[in-house]
Amino acid sequence: MTDPGRKKSPSREESDPKRSKPGIGRGRSRNEDYRGNTIPKAVSQVFVTDDSFGTPLHLLTNYVQWDPPKDQLVQCYRVDFDPPIESVRVKREVVANRRELFQGAYIFNGGNELKTLSPLNSEVISVSVDHPRAGGISITYQFHSEIPWGHPEMFHLYNILMRRNLQHLGMLQMGQYHFDIRNSIKNPQFNLQLWPGIITAINEHDSGILMALDATHKVVRTDTVRDMLLGMFQRDENQGKSEWKARVRRELPGNIVYTTYNNRTYRIDDINFDTSPKKCTFTYRGNEISVIDYMQQVHDVAIADPNQPLLVVRPNARQRRGGQEDNIYLVPERCLLTGMTSEMLLNRDLKQEVAATTRLNPPERIKYLEKFLTDFHRKDLIRTEMSGWGIQVGKNLLKTIGRTLPAEKILLNENTVVQYKQFTGKFDRELHGKRLRTIGMIKYPWAIVHDSGFKNLADFKTIFVNVNTELGNDAKQPTIIRTENSTAGGFVRALRGLPDETFFVLVFVPNNNKDRYDAIKKELCCEQNARLSQVVTNRIFSKAPAVLRTIMTKICIQISVKTKAVPWGLTMPNFTLMLIGFDVHHSASRRGKSVGAFVCSLTSDYNRWFSRTSFHENNEEMSNNFATNCTQNE
Numbered sequence: 001m002t003d004p005g006r007k008k009s010p011s012r013e014e015s016d017p018k019r020s021k022p023g024i025g026r027g028r029s030r031n032e033d034y035r036g037n038t039i040p041k042a043v044s045q046v047f048v049t050d051d052s053f054g055t056p057l058h059l060l061t062n063y064v065q066w067d068p069p070k071d072q073l074v075q076c077y078r079v080d081f082d083p084p085i086e087s088v089r090v091k092r093e094v095v096a097n098r099r100e101l102f103q104g105a106y107i108f109n110g111g112n113e114l115k116t117l118s119p120l121n122s123e124v125i126s127v128s129v130d131h132p133r134a135g136g137i138s139i140t141y142q143f144h145s146e147i148p149w150g151h152p153e154m155f156h157l158y159n160i161l162m163r164r165n166l167q168h169l170g171m172l173q174m175g176q177y178h179f180d181i182r183n184s185i186k187n188p189q190f191n192l193q194l195w196p197g198i199i200t201a202i203n204e205h206d207s208g209i210l211m212a213l214d215a216t217h218k219v220v221r222t223d224t225v226r227d228m229l230l231g232m233f234q235r236d237e238n239q240g241k242s243e244w245k246a247r248v249r250r251e252l253p254g255n256i257v258y259t260t261y262n263n264r265t266y267r268i269d270d271i272n273f274d275t276s277p278k279k280c281t282f283t284y285r286g287n288e289i290s291v292i293d294y295m296q297q298v299h300d301v302a303i304a305d306p307n308q309p310l311l312v313v314r315p316n317a318r319q320r321r322g323g324q325e326d327n328i329y330l331v332p333e334r335c336l337l338t339g340m341t342s343e344m345l346l347n348r349d350l351k352q353e354v355a356a357t358t359r360l361n362p363p364e365r366i367k368y369l370e371k372f373l374t375d376f377h378r379k380d381l382i383r384t385e386m387s388g389w390g391i392q393v394g395k396n397l398l399k400t401i402g403r404t405l406p407a408e409k410i411l412l413n414e415n416t417v418v419q420y421k422q423f424t425g426k427f428d429r430e431l432h433g434k435r436l437r438t439i440g441m442i443k444y445p446w447a448i449v450h451d452s453g454f455k456n457l458a459d460f461k462t463i464f465v466n467v468n469t470e471l472g473n474d475a476k477q478p479t480i481i482r483t484e485n486s487t488a489g490g491f492v493r494a495l496r497g498l499p500d501e502t503f504f505v506l507v508f509v510p511n512n513n514k515d516r517y518d519a520i521k522k523e524l525c526c527e528q529n530a531r532l533s534q535v536v537t538n539r540i541f542s543k544a545p546a547v548l549r550t551i552m553t554k555i556c557i558q559i560s561v562k563t564k565a566v567p568w569g570l571t572m573p574n575f576t577l578m579l580i581g582f583d584v585h586h587s588a589s590r591r592g593k594s595v596g597a598f599v600c601s602l603t604s605d606y607n608r609w610f611s612r613t614s615f616h617e618n619n620e621e622m623s624n625n626f627a628t629n630c631t632q633n634e
Contacts, residue, residue, distance in 0.1 A: 054403035060366055063210040064373065065394035066158065066202055072390060073146040074157070077114045082138040094137050097129045101141075105388030107160050111321075114141065115157060117389060133285070155209075158202040161389065162211070166198065168381045174256070174265050174338070179218050181263070185357055190350050191222045194357050198372055211393065215368045217358040219340050220258055225332035226308055245273055254587075257311070257335040261299040265338070266330060270312040277331050278306035291329055301334060308332055346512045369397060411569040412437055413472060418568070428550055431568075435472035436557070437607070440565030444503035447479040449494050451486045454508045456541040463549065467556045473565075478506070486510055488519035495523050504532045504563060511537060532562045566607045579606060580630070584621055596623035600630070 085091050088110040095108045106116040123143040130136055147153055163173065171178035172195075179197035186193050195218040202211045232251075233244050248271055255268050277292040284294060291310065295301045313328040344350055360368060376382060377395055386393060410418040410427055413435035420427035450457065457480070468475045479499060483490040491507065498505065507520055517535060524533040540551050557567050580600040587593040595615050602608040612632060614625040 054405040057402045057404050059400050059402045061398045061400055062213050062365070062369060063205075063398045064213065064396070065392075065398065066209045066211045067392040067394075068149050068154070068158070068209065069390040070149055072117060073148060074115050074117060074154070075119045075143065076145045076147060077116070077120070077141045078144050079108070079112050079114050080140045080142070082140070085134060085137065090131065090134050094129050094131055094134065094139065097131070098127050098139065101125075101127070103388065105385070107157055115147070119143070155203055158209075158391075159200070161385070161391070162200050162202060165376065165379075165382045165385060166200070168379055168385065169375060171198070172263055172265075174218060174258075177216050177218075179216075184220070186222070187353060188222070190344075190347075190353065192350075192354070193220050193222055194218070194354065195220060196368075207398075210398070213369050213372065213397075215360055215365055218338060219354060221337045223336075225252075225257060225311065225335045225337060226305065228337065229309075229332060252311075256338045257330065258338055259330060259335055261295070261301045261334055266311075266313045266328065266335075268311050268330075269314045271309055272312050272329070273309045275310055275329075276307045277303050277310065280310055280329055282326070282329075291331065295331065295334070303331055303333065305333060311335060343514075346514075366397065373397075408570055411571065428554060431553060431557070432549070433470050435470070436560060436565050436567050437569050438566035439472045439474075440560035440563035444563075445476060445479070445499065445501045446504040446506065447481055447498055447502045448506050448508070449481045449483065449491065449498075450508040450538075451483045451490070451510060453486065453510050454538050456538070459541065463552050464556065467549070467552050471553075471556055471560065473556070473560060486516075488513075488516040491516060491520050492523050495520065496529055498529070498531070502531060504559065505534075506559070507533060507535045508538055509535060511539070534559050534562070564608075569605055569607055572605055574604070576604070578602075582622070582626060584623070593617060594620065594623075596625060598626065598629040 079091075079095065081091065081094065085094065091110055092108060095106075095114065099106065101120065102114075102116040102118045105118065106114055108114045120141060120143070124140065126138055126140045128136060128138055163178070166178040167173070170180070170182060172181050174197075177197050177199050179195035181195050184193045184195050197216040197218055199214040199216050200211060202209065204210075229248060232247060233241075252271055253268055256265055257268060258265050277295070278290060280291045281288050282291075282294075283289075284298075289297075292303045292306055295303055308331065311330040311332055313330060315324040315326070315328070340350075340354075373395060376393070407420060407422040410420065410430070412418060412431075416434065418427055418430045418434065420430055448457070448460075461478075465475065479502065481494050481497060483494040486509075491509070495505065495507075505524060509516060509520070520535060521533070523529055524531050534555065536555060540548060543551065557565075561567060578601050580598070582599075583597050585595050585597070587595075593615065594617065595613055597611070597613050599609055599611045602610055610632070612629045614623055614629065616623040616625065
């Protein structure tokens with residue numbers, strides 16, 4: 001076999017003169033086009049953007065050097081199986097059985113393409129493999145092209161190599177990231193565990209090919225999906241079993257679960273209440289077997305509740321291409337939910353506990369990445385893999401020099417300048433007693449809606465008037481409406497009784513109940529009763545007077561902005577252009593449905609903005625409504 005560190009072999013082009021001519025030979029479309037048209041040429045002059053503005057600062061980046069060989073070619077082979085194999089896993093196992101053909105250094109995509117540095121002795125070669133499940137398989141490798149190391153397609157190969165290296169470290173891939181579940185951080189108080197993880201991305205930069213690194217964490221609950229179902233049933237017991245099932249079908253689909261017996265993750269599409277581990281059967285190795293027996297025989301896992309419903313996972317496009325057509329059924333008691341529920345996000349103690357671990361400051365992040373690099377270079381399997389491809393990876397984070405720029409000037413009314421501490425980025429205290437740059441329209445009729453538990457109306461009105469006077473707003477006395485109860489329905493009925501001339505509504509709610517908040521916002525944003533609104537919880541009045549005043553200042557500024565006020569401005573360059581922003585949210589519970597958020601500037605000082613949302617399908621990152629939004633009237 002050929003040494004994987006060898007330079008380009010002359011044997012092919014010398015033995016086949018046609019291959020050296022442009023436009024002839026199998027590799028022409030990839031190689032000749034690349035060499036002739038897309039290789040960047042050296043420029044006679046390089047412009048460096050540098051300035052003496054600000055203070056120089058030595059920085060440590062989250063990048064490391066990635067040095068591939070410059071004088072080798074990657075050989076690309078088409079891989080065919082006889083008889084054909086549908087399972088991607090079996091294909092990988094069959095190819096790995098004869099990995100010595102490529103001296104262990106190859107990348108197989110699980111379909112019909114393999115890349116390696118080690119060319120075979122012939123352009124077409126067939127080998128036989130005995131697989132324990134698939135039987136005798138004939139593999140045919142047929143050469144079809146070569147890729148030079150500077151080709152953009154190589155970055156895809158680099159990232160595949162890196163994902164394989166992370167698997168060598170024992171990390172579990174979840175989405176695009178990898179997590180170290182062996183060093184998970186347990187939190188028994190909240191039934192959570194945090195998985196430390198790593199994000200990697202390899203691309204070309206000004207200083208060469210670099211690998212970006214970053215720390216990440218995954219929240220995984222220690223209670224199972226079955227525990228969650230039982231808890232929901234106990235809470236909804238008075239409303240009946242049908243309401244419980246409906247709520248489960250609303251909240252469970254779209255969640256990602258982790259199965260402890262095989263270290264895999266799945267996205268839940270549905271839950272089947274009409275079957276169970278005892279009743280559900282499927283064909284396994286030619287025999288009919290129930291889910292409960294399959295778990296016992298294959299994974300050595302005993303199922304405690306044989307009558308629990310099953311989670312349904314529909315095969316995605318990639319799995320269907322691999323031959324997976326039937327739904328996958330998971331047992332709830334063996335699945336752990338990942339992420340945090342909306343109720344968890346409302347728990348301040350829990351959020352602080354999670355943030356203490358996941359929000360790393362710069363020294364902690366550097367220590368985290370340096371430990372990863374140490375583990376990476378200590379792993380013998382990774383060193384063997386990278387040396388087989390002739391790739392060198394830096395052992396230290398790269399350094400650079402940045403600049404600390406002066407703090408921006410915050411401009412208020414009549415160009416009053418407010419200074420602030422740049423390292424915190426906050427200037428809310430500096431706004432106390434200052435007028436807004438442009439006042440809003442709170443002078444129009446507005447209303448306060450509250451329940452019987454709100455006892456601080458007089459205190460609120462006093463502070464509200466004082467703060468608005470300082471901001472320059474002339475607020476009228478509001479209409480006061482008290483709800484009949486604290487339920488979502490009680491607030492909706494109160495809102496429907498607002499006077500027609502009401503311009504703005506301030507709603508006080510007892511707590512952060514999501515159902516009630518959603519009902520209020522739906523009534524005030526989506527129905528015929530649409531009005532400007534602000535929802536505030538009663539608990540703000542339990543704060544100390546100084547903190548309460550700061551909170552009230554923020555609330556009054558938010559209200560003012562919703563009524564077209566401009567709270568502050570910045571010294572902006574004199575651009576004659578419109579700034580446009582666009583982002584997309586893909587629904588987790590409704591596959592194929594997405595909503596695009598469009599925002600654009602309306603003035604040269606960028607203090608007024610227009611926004612619009614629109615729905616689209618196919619999970620696209622850009623909506624066809626983008627151009628339409630640009631032509632809308634304010």
